[in-house]
Amino acid sequence: MVDLIESAEAQLVVECGSGTSTLWIAYALRELGHGKVVALEHLPEYAMRTQAVIDDHGLGWFADVRLAPLRKRSTDRGDYLWYDFEPRSLHAAIDVLLVDGPPQDTGRHARYPALPLLRDRLAPGARILCDDTNRRDEKEMIDYWLEDEPRLARQSSPAPDLEVLMLRA
Numbered sequence: 137m138v139d140l141i142e143s144a145e146a147q148l149v150v151e152c153g154s155g156t157s158t159l160w161i162a163y164a165l166r167e168l169g170h171g172k173v174v175a176l177e178h179l180p181e182y183a184m185r186t187q188a189v190i191d192d193h194g195l196g197w198f199a200d201v202r203l204a205p206l207r208k209r210s211t212d213r214g215d216y217l218w219y220d221f222e223p224r225s226l227h228a229a230i231d232v233l234l235v236d237g238p239p240q241d242t243g244r245h246a247r248y249p250a251l252p253l254l255r256d257r258l259a260p261g262a263r264i265l266c267d268d269t270n271r272r273d274e275k276e277m278i279d280y281w282l283e284d285e286p287r288l289a290r291q292s293s294p295a296p297d298l299e300v301l302m303l304r305a
């Protein structure tokens with residue numbers, strides 16, 4: 137994740153599902169000397185925890201933790217519970233998208249909406265890093281994305297449960 141952010145010289149990272157990863161991303165951005173991570177979090181408790189860790193490390197400049205409860209969101213493949221988040225509120229195009237939420241117990245293919253709902257905000261050449269790709273839902277999610285978006289291609293699989301995709305320019 138850090139390598140990806142550094143090699144992309146990311147200005148804007150969006151993370152679905154906050155946690156310790158948010159801290160690592162903020163440190164990676166500080167190393168770069170620029171950029172911001174917008175971390176979407178549906179649970180108030182975890183939003184507060186992530187915010188507290190970011191504050192403890194003095195990284196508030198690099199991280200924007202957004203409490204975004206799950207609500208019904210419509211896609212071409214049907215309705216899903218996904219973050220109550222307005223992509224137009226982003227200040228720039230997304231260079232790196234990390235897909236590690238919502239948790240699988242919130243619904244079948246719970247993470248699928250990330251691509252259809254954020255596609256218009258992805259920068260040309262954007263990278264998408266998906267966690268938990270050893271699970272059936274996440275494997276099928278990527279298959280759906282590749283069917284839906286011809287500009288999307290698999291790029292690498294740095295670990296058995298991780299997959300990186302790239303949106304061609």
Ligand SMILES: C[S@@+](CC[C@H](N)C(=O)[O-])C[C@H]1O[C@@H](n2cnc3c(N)ncnc32)[C@H](O)[C@@H]1O
Binds near residue numbers: 182
């Ligand atoms: C897979 S976790 C996201 C983890 C985060 N991206 C990371 O790697 O640190 C997905 C969701 O589970 C919840 N969560 C976060 N940390 C957790 C923990 N330690 N135990 C259980 N649930 C957690 C939060 O609601 C989070 O959005």
